[in-house]
Amino acid sequence: MNIDVMGWISELKTRFTEIITAGAIIAVSVLIAMFVRNAMRKSLRRRLPSYVYKPLENLVFYGIIVIGVLSALSLFGISLTGLLVAGGFAGIVVGFAAQQTVSNFISGLFILLEQPLRIGDPVTIGDVSGVVLDISILSTKIRTWDGHIVRIPNSVVFNSNITNYGRTRARRVEITIGISYDSDIEKARETLLNMMNEHPYCLVNPGPEVFVDNYADSAIILKARCWAPPPVWFATKIDLQTRMKKILEEAGIKIPFPQLDVHIKDTADMKIEIIRERNVRE
C-alpha cells in the first residue's frame, strides 16, 4: 500500500493550529462544565432535593460538553447538519460498535426527563431491589437492601418494570396469622385492630382492617392490614409482626401449630389383652 506520508505530514502541519484549538475548546468546555456543575451543586444542594438537582447537573454538564465537541468539530468544517447527513454510513459503522452505549445514553436522557425514579427512592428494577444511589447518563446505581451496590445500564432500567415504593404517600402493611378453631374470631379481630390503632405509624385514614382470609387445615387464617408512610413501612411491619403473638396470647387467643385429628371409623371388634406388668427384677 502506497502511503503519502509527506502529504499527510504537510496536511497535519496546516491543520496543526486547528487541532490545537479544537483540543483547547474541548478541554475548556470540560472545565466550564465541571465549574458549572460544582457551582450548581453548591447553590442548589441546600434548596432542592438531590433527585432534582443531580439530574439537572447531569443535563447541564453533558450539554456543555456536547456543545464544546460540536464547536471543535466545526473548525474542521464538520457541522451538526453535516454530521447528521454524513451519519448515514458512519452511523451504521459506529452504531454497531457503540449500540449499547448510545442506547444507554438515550435511555439515560429519557430517565432524567421522565423521572420514573429519583435518587433516594426505594425501588425494584427487574429483579434488583434497593435504594437509588445515583442516576448518571449511562447507568443507574442501586444500593440493595443487603448493602451491595448494583450498576444497571440505563437501557435495562428503561426497558424494565420499575416499582417505585417512594412515590406513593402510604404503603400497605399486610400480616397473616392463624388462630385456632376454638378461638373467638371477633375477639381476635378486635385485639388486632386495637394493636394497629395504638401503633403510631398505622394511619388513621385509610384505616386498619382485619378479616378472615381462609379456613385452613389447622387454623383460621386472619389477615391484618394497615397503611404506613413508606419511610417507616418496614419498621411498622416487623413491629406489628413481633407484637402480634404476645398480644393475641394475652387475649387468650391460641396460635396453633399444624395438627391432624385422626378418627378411626372401623367398627370391627378389636381384641385387647392387658398383660400385667412384670417387675424387671423378678
Next chain:
Amino acid sequence: MRTTLPGLLKAGDVVEYGVSKIVFDKQGRLEACDPYGCVDLRVPIASKIYIEPIPAITRPQQLTECIYVDFAEPIAFDGGETSLWFLAPFELAVAYKERTVVSISPTKVKYTLVGDLVNGIVCRYHKSIAGFSRNDILGCVEPGLGLVRAIVKGKAATIPGIGFYVSGLPLYVDEEGFIYYPLVEVEVVEGAIQNRTTTNPPLEGLKVTLKGKRFILPPSLTQPL
C-alpha cells in the same frame, strides 16, 4: 396533672407532662422520655435547661410537616366568614444553650393521610372538638394540647377537619400558660379547603415561645372535602 409548662429546669427537677417525663438529676444526667423512647444526656449541673413547646411533627421521627385535626363533630359552615377554635398537639423541645438537644411528645402520636394515595399528604393526626369561640374548647385543654384559631371564609360546606402546615412556625403562650398555634386561614372552595398557616398570633397580647428563631412561611395545604 399539670397543664402549664415549666420554662426552666434546674438540677434535681422531675417534670411529668402528659405521657412524657423529664428528669434532670443532681449529677447532671438529663433523661427525657415519651412512649416512643428515652434520650439520656449529660450536661453541666449549672447549665440552664429550657423546655419549650414546638410544633408536633418530630416524634417518633419526622415524617411530616403538617397536622390534621379531625373534628369530633363536623362543623356546618354556612358561608361568609367565621372563626373556629380547636385543639392540636405540640411537642416539647429540651433546649440547652439555645439549641434543641432532644424533643419528646407529651401526647400519643398518630398519622393520617389527607387526600389520595398519590397526591395526598401524610399529616400528624389529632381528634378534637371544635367550637366557634375560645371558651368553647378551653375546658378540653390537656397537657400537650395547644389552641388553634382558624378564620374560615368562602362557600358553605360541612368541614370534617382542618389540616395545616406547622413546620418552622412559632408557637405562642398567654399569661395563663396556654399554648397557641399561629392563626390559620381557611378558604372553602368548590370541593376542597385551602388552608394557609400564617405566622401571626391568633390573639393579641400573646408572647412567642421560641425567641430569635427564623420562621419559615409554609405553603397552603389543600384538602378534599
